[in-house]
Amino acid sequence: MKSAELADLGQQLRVDSVRAADAAGSGHPTSSMSAADLMAVLLAHHFRYDFDRPAHPGNDRFILSKGHASPLLYAAYKAVGAIDDEELLTFRERGSRLEGHPTPRQLPWVETATGSLGQGLPVGVGIALAGQRLERSGYRVWVLCGDSELAEGSVWEAAEHAGHEHLDNLTVIVDVNRLGQRGPTRHGHDLDAYARRFQAFGWHTVEVDGHDVDAVDRAYGEALSTTGQPTAILARTLKGKGVEADQDREGLHGKPLPDADEAIAELGGPRDLRIEVHEPLAARVLHAVRAGHLDLPTWDLGEETATRDAYGHALTALGTARGDVVALDGEVGDSTRAELFAKEHPERYFECYIAEQQLVAAAVGLAARGFVPYAATFAAFLTRAYDFVRMASISGAGINLVGSHAGVAIGQDGPSQMGLEDLAMMRAVHGSTVLYPCDAQQTARLVAAMADLDGVRYLRTSRGESPVIYGPDEEFPVGGSKVLRSSDDDRLTVVAAGVTVHEALAAADALARDGIHVRVVDLYSVKPVDRHTLRRAAEETGALVTVEDHHEEGGLGDAVLDAFTDGRPVPRLVRLAVRTMPGSASPEEQLHAAGIDAEGVAAAVKLLVEEAIVR
Incomplete structure (x- = not known):
């Protein structure tokens, strides 16, 4: 297209953005209008994509990080013929x-859900990593950001990661329109302020008038020709561009234009231009889904092994069997044991350093390209990335998250290192799976099972060693549980998971010596929960005691309650959990102080049994 045609296409995108928001009675047309010329030039001259084959391995990838500007994206889809008027x-x-903010659930051209600002670039880094290190198909990743979201720390985690990895297949286009939701942004139209920041992280930068289509065209060409560095195009634009009454005015964010008909007329009226986007380069998929037989590690009964160790060994074996499995870690691989995978499969290992938001975002990006990511860090530190986990669920991303060093059982490190909220956090995610193994054998089986699940999957691992209680042929279906102690004389049921399984077993043995028989259930699948086993236990033993190395709110106890939400009577339930703020102490002292060790479980059971006798 010639310059005049590009400018005309930009006007069409503005008009259609105004029309869409006006029809809806809501939306963000002014934020769409500022970036219209940037989108027009990209689509017409530089973007390579087959809209009939969104899974084509050579397709460029586009992420609208400023997801509120969805009218612009949908106007672009109309311009390429993907949707009609x-x-x-x-x-x-x-x-x-x-939708108000784009998601990939129904639109095959959307890479990831956006709308929570500061996430598009981090996910784009993950996709660019897949393209550069794994697929090597030559596609480019384009991310359109707003200037407001550059206040987010996650953007700079992504910028540093991209610069460190020399992702020259990544271009971020920053729509510097000066206005945020409530007024001017921090740096306004100071493009140099943004350029200095990106340059500090090793980026090539180009400053440009975002409404000069020829200058934008040259900037994109410069990005394509830059090697060894990602490129940031910093475009000075005006919010509401093209409509005098609304251009560069405060107070119009997130609202249809006051007079849409007048604005459309000022923009030259509706148009029906169609663009032929350049075809993608020929490419082939280099990663194999399954490369061989899965030979999981096994352990002898009674052998003392930490579940975090089992995770590292099992993931390494899974990586040998499956070429689509990749591992990410937050610079704690020696603790999470992800380093075992790194030694065997270095080409599929991604070190994200102490940047948990980027860790999860990169996993989402890799999943968008068909890989099966396992991302690990301390359970406590995943709280920093929770918004990314939430958005991953909205995207329908299939990612595996592993939180190690969970609970007070880690011992002397103290509460800052203890994941005590993670089960609640992950259970609350829509469509999530939450698993908490108690021994190495169980861990290995669950690590393998996670690879074939949908949505966000979370595995909780422990720091300390624990005895292996299951044989190598034991199966652990997701949604199941294991009854470890049971008799016709059971007075109640103790439900545990992870480290507390061993405490519950020791308590059961001690109680049996006193003539008190209890059932013990290993509820390794915290979500989905084994309703059938729990309901049967309630019917047969009359009461349940849950014991968990987690805060009382939202953890194992609440998961057990989920089994009784169908209107049937709720059994008597006592919950043992971490209710005080722990300090530094040995693991044994921590469990005892929280009342979740064998002694604490036995005491709670005896109290319940005595009360039952009195009544």
Whole structure:
């Protein structure tokens, strides 16, 4: 296209953005209008994509990080013929594919859900890593950001990661329109302020007038020709560009234009330009889904092994069997044991350093390219990335998260290192799976099972060693549990998971010597929970005691309650959990202080049994 045609295409994108928001009665047309010329030039001259084959391995990848500017994205889809005008005007309607913020659930051209600002670039880094290190197909990743979201720390985690990895297949386009939601941004139109930041992280930068289509065209060309560095194009734009009454004005964020008809007329009226996007380069998929037989490690009964060790060994074996499995770690691989995978499969290992938001985002990006990522760090530190986990669920991303060093059982390191909220956090994620193994054998089986699940999967591992209680042929279906002690004389049921399984077994043995028989259930699948086994235990023993190395709120106890939400009577339930703020002490002292060791479990059971006799 010539310059005039590019400018005309930009006007069409503006008009359609205004029309879509006006039809919906809500939306962000002014944020779309500022970036319209940037989108027009990209689509017409530089973007390579087959909209009929969104899974084509050679397709460029585009992420609209400023997801509120979705009218612009949908206007672009209309311009390339992916949707028609009728569908464009269903924007934000119930049942429409064109949601207020884009998601990949119904739109195959959307790479990841956006709308929580500061996430597009981090996920884009993950996709660029897949393209550079794994697929090597030559595609480029384009990310369109707003200037407001550059206040997010996650953007600079991503910028440093991309610079460190020399991701020259990544270009971020920053729409510097000066205005945020409530007023001016921190740096306004100071492009140099943004350039200095990106340059400090090893990026090539280009400053440009975002409404000069020829200058934008040259900037994109410069990005394509830059090697060894990612490129940041910093484009000075005006919010609401093209409509005098609304251009560069505060107070219009997130609102349809006051007079849409007048604005459309000022923009030159509706158009129906169609663009032929460049075809993607020929490419082939280099990663194999399954490369061989899975030979999981096994351990002898009674052998003392930490579940974090089992995770590292099992993941390494899984990586040998499956070429699509990749591992990421937050610079604690020697503790999470992800380093075992790194030694065997260095080409599929990604060190994200102490940047947990980037860790999860990179996993989401890799999953978008068809890989099966396992991302590990301390359970406590995943709280920093929770918004990324939440958005991963909205994207429908299949990612495996592993939180090690969970609970007070880690001992002397103290509460800052103890994951005591992670089960609640992960259970709350829509469609998630939450697993908490108690021994090495169980851990290995669950690590392998996670690879074939959907959505966000979370595995909780422990720092200390524990005895192996299961044989190598034992099966652990997700959604199941294991009854480890049972008799017709059981007075109640103790439900445990992870480290507390061993405490519950020791308590059961001690109680049996006193003539008190209890059932013990290993609830390794915290979500989905084994409703059938729990309901049967309640019917047959009359009461349940849950014991967990986690805060009382949202953890194992609440998971057990989920088995009784169908209207049937809820059994008597006592919950043992960490209720005080721990300090530094040995693992044994920590468990005892929290009342979740064998002695604490036995005491709680005896109290319940005595009360039952009195009543």
